[in-house]
Amino acid sequence: MTAYQELKNDPKDGATITLFSWMTKFLVIFLEIVPVVAKMFFSPPSVYAAKIQAQVEGERRKALWEREQVLAAWQTENDVRPQDRDSVIGGHPGKGCRRPHQRSSISNSRGTRDRKI
Secondary structure, three states, X not given: OHHHHHHHHOOOOHHXXXXXXXXXXXXXXXXXXXXXXXXHHHOOOOHHHHHHHHHHHHHHHHHHHHHHHHHHHXXXXXXXXXXXXXXXXXXXXXXXXXXXXXXXXXXXXOOOEEEOO
16 A cells, blocks of 8 residues: 555656546446446336336326316316316316306206306
8 A cells, every 4th residue: 555655646657546546446336336227227127116116007097086086076066167177277267267156057946047147
């Protein structure tokens, strides 16, 4: 180690030895990392990974189905037409959304429809 330090401190060749030292360190790091990265990107998924991916996909579909059910119930409750759905997905009624008090027709006590605006 003492000889190596003397080579690094040499005014003539010290910079070259330091550069060679860094290049050697980077080569070792590269040789350690490349197999791991290659396995991550190029190997087929393991059985465990396939099971996890299937479980995640199932949970995603379940969440989307539940979201659709809640949205459909909200639309029915608030009398929102399906074509107006995109304007209310963000939680803010858009220009096509009709609020409950703005229904174009409702049933009165006699079963006939009255126009209410």
